[in-house]
Amino acid sequence: MTSTSNRTVVIPPRVSIPIGPQHPALKEPAMFKLTVEGELIVDAEVNIGYNHRGVEKLAESNTHIQNLYLLARICGICSATHNGNYAQAVESAAEVEIPERARYIRTLIWELDRIHSHILWLGVAFHEVGFDTAFMYTWRDREVAMDMLESISGNRVHHDMNTVGGVRRDVPDELVPKLLRGFDKLKERMRYYRDVVLHEKTFWDRVAGVGILETDVAKKMGAVGPTARGSNVPVDVRFNDPTQAYVPMMDTGDFEMILNDRCDVAGRTIVRVEETIQAIEMCSWLVKNMPDGPIRERVRPRIQPNEVLARHEAPRGELIHYLVTNGTDKPERIKVRAPTHANWVSMAHTLKGNYLADAPIILAAIDPCYSCTDRVVVVDADEQKMELVPLDVLRVRANKWYKENPRRDE
Amino acid sequence: MQAALDMIVELLVQGFWVLVFPGIFFVTSLALLWEWIDRKVYARMQNRVGPLHTGWHGILQPLMDFLKLLSKEDLTPKKADRRSFAAVPVVLLVLSFVLCMFLPIVDMNPAVPGVQGILSFEGDLVLILFISTLIALVIILAGYFSSNPFGQTGAARTGMLLVSFEIPLILALVTPAFLTGSLCVSTIMYRLTQMSPAYVWLLVLPFVIYLIASQAELERIPFDVSHAETEIVHGWQVEFSGKKLALIHMAEDILLVFSAGIATTLFLGGPYLLEFIPLSIFSVEFAAIAATTWVGWVYYPLVFMFKSALVVVILSNMRTLFARWRIDQIVRYGWKVMVPLALLSVMLVQVALVYAFPLLGVM
Numbered sequence: 001m002t003s004t005s006n007r008t009v010v011i012p013p014r015v016s017i018p019i020g021p022q023h024p025a026l027k028e029p030a031m032f033k034l035t036v037e038g039e040l041i042v043d044a045e046v047n048i049g050y051n052h053r054g055v056e057k058l059a060e061s062n063t064h065i066q067n068l069y070l071l072a073r074i075c076g077i078c079s080a081t082h083n084g085n086y087a088q089a090v091e092s093a094a095e096v097e098i099p100e101r102a103r104y105i106r107t108l109i110w111e112l113d114r115i116h117s118h119i120l121w122l123g124v125a126f127h128e129v130g131f132d133t134a135f136m137y138t139w140r141d142r143e144v145a146m147d148m149l150e151s152i153s154g155n156r157v158h159h160d161m162n163t164v165g166g167v168r169r170d171v172p173d174e175l176v177p178k179l180l181r182g183f184d185k186l187k188e189r190m191r192y193y194r195d196v197v198l199h200e201k202t203f204w205d206r207v208a209g210v211g212i213l214e215t216d217v218a219k220k221m222g223a224v225g226p227t228a229r230g231s232n233v234p235v236d237v238r239f240n241d242p243t244q245a246y247v248p249m250m251d252t253g254d255f256e257m258i259l260n261d262r263c264d265v266a267g268r269t270i271v272r273v274e275e276t277i278q279a280i281e282m283c284s285w286l287v288k289n290m291p292d293g294p295i296r297e298r299v300r301p302r303i304q305p306n307e308v309l310a311r312h313e314a315p316r317g318e319l320i321h322y323l324v325t326n327g328t329d330k331p332e333r334i335k336v337r338a339p340t341h342a343n344w345v346s347m348a349h350t351l352k353g354n355y356l357a358d359a360p361i362i363l364a365a366i367d368p369c370y371s372c373t374d375r376v377v378v379v380d381a382d383e384q385k386m387e388l389v390p391l392d393v394l395r396v397r398a399n400k401w402y403k404e405n406p407r408r409d410e
Numbered sequence: 411m412q413a414a415l416d417m418i419v420e421l422l423v424q425g426f427w428v429l430v431f432p433g434i435f436f437v438t439s440l441a442l443l444w445e446w447i448d449r450k451v452y453a454r455m456q457n458r459v460g461p462l463h464t465g466w467h468g469i470l471q472p473l474m475d476f477l478k479l480l481s482k483e484d485l486t487p488k489k490a491d492r493r494s495f496a497a498v499p500v501v502l503l504v505l506s507f508v509l510c511m512f513l514p515i516v517d518m519n520p521a522v523p524g525v526q527g528i529l530s531f532e533g534d535l536v537l538i539l540f541i542s543t544l545i546a547l548v549i550i551l552a553g554y555f556s557s558n559p560f561g562q563t564g565a566a567r568t569g570m571l572l573v574s575f576e577i578p579l580i581l582a583l584v585t586p587a588f589l590t591g592s593l594c595v596s597t598i599m600y601r602l603t604q605m606s607p608a609y610v611w612l613l614v615l616p617f618v619i620y621l622i623a624s625q626a627e628l629e630r631i632p633f634d635v636s637h638a639e640t641e642i643v644h645g646w647q648v649e650f651s652g653k654k655l656a657l658i659h660m661a662e663d664i665l666l667v668f669s670a671g672i673a674t675t676l677f678l679g680g681p682y683l684l685e686f687i688p689l690s691i692f693s694v695e696f697a698a699i700a701a702t703t704w705v706g707w708v709y710y711p712l713v714f715m716f717k718s719a720l721v722v723v724i725l726s727n728m729r730t731l732f733a734r735w736r737i738d739q740i741v742r743y744g745w746k747v748m749v750p751l752a753l754l755s756v757m758l759v760q761v762a763l764v765y766a767f768p769l770l771g772v773m
Contacts, residue, residue, distance in 0.1 A: 017559045023643065036563075039737060130631055130638065130734025136456035202632050202733040356563065357641050357736045 014042070019359060021050050032347075032363065036356050044351035046344060056334055063329045064090050064164055064303065071321075072158050074336065077120060079158045080113040081314035082321075082336070087162035088243060089310035089323040094164070094303045101293045102166035107245035108286045109153065109161045110312070111279045115186065116145035117315035118276040121367045122193060125269060128360040129206040134196055141189045148182050151175060166296030176287055183284045187277060194273045207266040211350045211362035214263055221346035225317020225339050226275065227366045230268030232261040237313040245286060255282065265358075265365045272367075301329040314339050316367045340368050427528055432515040432711065434507055440715065441663035444670065444722050445472040451726040472663070476656050484652030489557040498552040499650065499657035505545050506664040512538055513671040514596045514680055515714050517706055524600025525681055525710055533593045538672070539580055542627065545665070546572035549636075553646030564645020567737050568636040571626060574744030575633075579623035581752035585616040585759050586676045595672075599680040608770075612762055615755040617677040619748065621721075624669040625728055626740070628662070632732035633740060670721040671714070678717045681710035 015036050021029040029050035035043040055074055059067045064086075072083035084106050091098055123138035146156050152171055153159035161167050171179075197203060213223065218231035228235050237243075239257045242250050249255065258274045260267035303325040310321040317339030326332040343366040350362055427433055446461060446469050453460025461468025486495055511529045519526040546568065553565020587593055589609055590601035602609070626633040636645045650658055674680060685697045700706040735743070 015559050015562070017563070017642075039563075039567075126733070130634060131732065132631075133456045133730040134733075136458055140457055200733065202735055205739055206733055206736060355736060355738065357635065357638065360641055 017356065019363070028368075030368070032351070032359070034351065034356065034359060039355045039357065041351055041354050041356060041359065044348045046347050048344065056336060059334045060331060063301065064331065065301070067331065067334070068162060068164070069158075069160055071334075071336070072160050074338070076157055077117050078113060078314050078316065078319075080109045080161065081312055081319055083160060084110055084162045085310050085312040085314075085319055085321050086323075086334075087164055088312065089308045089321045090164045090303060090325075091299065092310065093306040093308045093323055093325045094299050095306070096165060096297060096299050098166045098297050099294045100291045101170075102295045102297070103244040104286050104290045105152075105167045105171055105295060106162055107249070108171070108283060108290075109149070109159055109167075110244075111283045111286065112145055112149050112152075113159070114279045114315045115276055115283070116142050116149065117367075118272045118279070119145065119190075121272060121315075121364075122197075122269070122276075124364055124367075125207075125361060126203070128364045129203060131200070131203055134193070134200075134203070138193060141186065144182050144186050144189075148179055151178065163296065165299035166294070168296075170295050171287075171290065179287050180284060183280050183287075187280045190273065190277050190280065194270075194277070197269055197273055204266065206358075206361060207264065207269055208262075209264050209266075210354060210358045211265045211365055212263055213346055213350050215261075217349060218263075218346060221349065222342050223317075223346050224342045225314070225367075226268050226271045227317065227343050227346070229258060230260050230265075230271045230365075231263045232259050232267075234259060235318065237311045237318050241311055243312070248289075249282060249285060252285070254285070265361055268365045302327060303329070305332075316340055317342060340366065343368070427518065428511075432513075433511070433528060436515070436711075437507065437510045437664060437667055438660070440667045440718075441660060442472040442476070443469070444666050444718070445663045447719060447722050448666070448726045448729075451723055452729055455727065455730040476660060479656035479659065480653055482652040482655075484654060485649075487556060487558065487649050490649065491555045491557075494551065494555045495649075496654065498548060498555060499654040499661065501548050502545065502552075502661040503657050503664070505541055505548065506661045506668060509538060509541055509668045510664060510671065512595055513668065513714075514599060514675060515671075516681075516710050517701065520702070522596075524596055524603075525706075526596045530594060530596045532597075535583065535587060535593045535595055535598070538595065539583065542579075543572075543576060546576070546627075549646055552650075556646065556649035558649050560642045560644075560648045561646050563642050564636045564638075564648070567638075567642075568629070568646060570737055570741055571629070571633060571636060571744075574741050575623045575626035575748065578619050578744070578748040578752035579627060581749075581756050582616040582620040582623060583672070583676060585756060586613065588756070588759055588763065589613075595675060599675050602676075603679050603682050603685070608767070612759050613677050615751075615758070617673070619752050619755060620673060620677065621724060621728070623748065624673070625725055626744075628665060628669060628725075630725065631729045632735045634734055635737045635740060638734060666722065666725075667718070670718040670725070673721045674714060674717040678721070681714040681717075683713045683716070 017034045017036055019032040019034060021031045031047040031050070033045040033047065034041050055070065059070055062070055068083055068086055071086045072079040074082045087106070119138050119142040123135045123142070126132070126134040126138065149159055150156045152175065153161045153169060161169065213227070213231045215232045218228050218233050223231065223233065224235055234240075234257055236257045238246050239250060239255075255278060258271050258278060260271050262270070305327050306323075306325045308321075308323045308325075310323065312319050312321075319339055320335075320337040322333070322335040322337070324332040324334075347363070347366070351359060354362060429435060449472070450460040450467070461471035464470040464474050486492060508529075512527045512534055514525040514527045514530070517525045518528050519530065549572075550565045550569045553561040553563075553568065556562075586598050586602060589605070589612065590598045592598050592601060629636050635641075637647070638645060642648070647655065647658060679686065682697075684692045685700075687693065700709050
């Protein structure tokens with residue numbers, strides 16, 4: 001006889017599956033410890049910090065011109081954003097205005113960078129759900145954007161177009177028809193991929209309803225970029241706080257911020273694909289309306305003491321460079337807040353309750369860029385031990401330390 | 411004396427059949443060739459070039475990959491069950507070879523009408539189905555023997571996948587058996603070729619179901635959840651390396667040969683092609699020549715390879731078209747669509763056989 005009181009509840013065995021530090025789904029090292037019951041993720045632990053390179057410390061001993069090239073190498077995919085945003089920061093610290101044509105060229109490089117970065121992401125997303133054919137196709141068409149960047153800047157990956165006071169190279173007039181042809185081709189291809197995303201059932205089934213990040217959670221966790229806009233949070237520096245050639249571009253009123261209220265991976269995908277098409281339109285607007293004039297303003301190497309917070313909408317979200325200058329040709333302090341860093345916070349929440357099979361695409365959906373993000377490994381030389389400090393502990397410690405040691409005398 | 415000599419010659423001939431042609435050596439070569447076709451078609455459809463440098467258009471690349479893997483370091487995880495772990499690739503390879511022995515490629519027994527496989531007896535269709543289920547079991551065990559969380563997850567997924575797709579596969583394969591009233595692969599094939607062309611229509615739906623189900627059996631996109639290298643790093647294969655991995659890959663290629671071969675045999679008319687032309691020079695005289703002389707030893711394998719290659723191309727094409735499904739989606743799709751569809755097709759065949767065809771006067 002069995003009574004209802006001693007009915008046993010069968011709990012599926014919990015298995016802890018490590019994704020990373022080396023894992024085929026991850027292109028860079030990071031560690032996600034997923035606790036799964038069967039196929040369901042019940043707990044997720046995000047553990048980053050395998051790729052810290054000390055760029056900020058190094059930047060303090062370099063001149064501003066050297067830093068342009070150093071910061072471009074923070075990230076291989078969005079190199080133009082770090083490069084351009086730092087140039088923008090130094091210019092505002094020096095309080096100089098750069099020529100109008102330089103603004104347009106800088107913005108053009110930024111938008112081209114966004115195009116190739118988003119297409120790259122789309123390919124990775126296709127690959128994560130096992131749709132390798134579309135992955136190969138998207139990366140083939142990404143070459144169009146890469147070729148355009150190469151013909152403008154001379155480099156495929158690290159464009160290094162910006163300098164303090166303008167840009168290094170001009171866009172020659174004979175290049176303009178070639179660029180416009182490239183934009184037309186890209187636009188046609190991107191419309192095709194939008195159809196693939198929306199109508200290919202096997203892909204759509206893998207992204208729809210997966211990795212839900214509700215609007216209020218996204219706001220609370222401070223998500224940025226397409227991750228936030230895919231959750232219907234209207235944050236886009238290009239529209240909220242335009243700089244450079246975004247100012248006249250937004251004045252035309254032809255462009256609107258792309259938002260999606262699906263709050264899942266599908267929403268993020270749609271936002272990125274639509275944004276790519278919009279970026280192509282922005283690029284052709286920039287090329288068509290580019291004013292004549294000089295491309296560079298001479299800026300003295302010593303920058304007066306100043307404190308600047310430069311914002312720019314990188315492909316992955318809002319990028320912040322906090323720059324303190326001290327009257328020499330080197331920065332006093334440069335702090336980089338890369339967009340991926342802001343998006344990590346919501347990751348554990350997004351992963352929970354999904355299937356293990358969804359983990360790669362959810363991780364990929366914020367377009368993580370670990371090398372922009374990784375912060376600190378504390379190495380204690382006296383005790384010969386290495387300690388990986390998680391973000392929250394680090395924050396607590398940092399606050400405590402700054403309370404005890406005020407950094408600058410006010 | 412004469413009897414002993416005859417026996418030795420007989421043994422040698424049979425050994426040649428089993429080991430060289432149309433046995434192990436032939437099947438292995440076909441496996442490597444099919445892998446090349448699969449990779450090349452897959453690559454060309456993705457706008458890549460695929461294997462290129464080894465041999466003509468990279469035709470020897472699968473062989474080179476196999477040889478290279480053989481020379482690689484062979485590691486066994488500490489926690490794994492040593493013997494069972496080492497046995498898995500061998501068992502897989504042997505089972506897949508046994509399966510291929512049933513394929514009628516060349517006429518092994520001229521006394522019986524029609525092309526016979528090396529192994530052929532009444533009821534071998536049941537044995538084939540049993541062995542293919544056994545292979546699924548070995549794969550699940552392989553995952554558990556490796557005692558790796560990825561391997562175990564992969565094994566659990568393989569189990570769920572195969573449970574969902576064995577039934578449609580079996581139901582699709584028994585349709586030709588219903589039509590011909592036999593359970594012997596060779597007999598089914600021979601009788602199908604003798605039947606009225608009206609019966610072809612009954613085989614269309616089972617053929618489609620078979621192709622989808624065999625894509626799932628072979629764990630290829632969109633059913634490759636049990637490999638899924640972006641999620642669980644090749645699942646049950648994750649701990650296998652060196653020789654063991656080489657043997658597993660070979661076994662998978664041979665299973666591709668078998669799947670394409672069974673599709674050819676039971677749905678596409680086996681190694682007959684010119685015989686279907688309704689002219690007496692082809693359907694009577696040429697058929698007799700091919701069936702009785704050495705011509706059959708060249709003609710039948712070539713036709714078999716041609717038709718199987720077509721099936722392989724279809725399977726590769728399916729691989730390019732889709733993304734990977736999640737396991738819960740696959741299981742839902744398997745039970746809600748594939749199984750009812752397979753049952754429906756069996757019912758349709760029965761209705762057609764018992765009621766419709768006699769009414770229409772089709773014999």
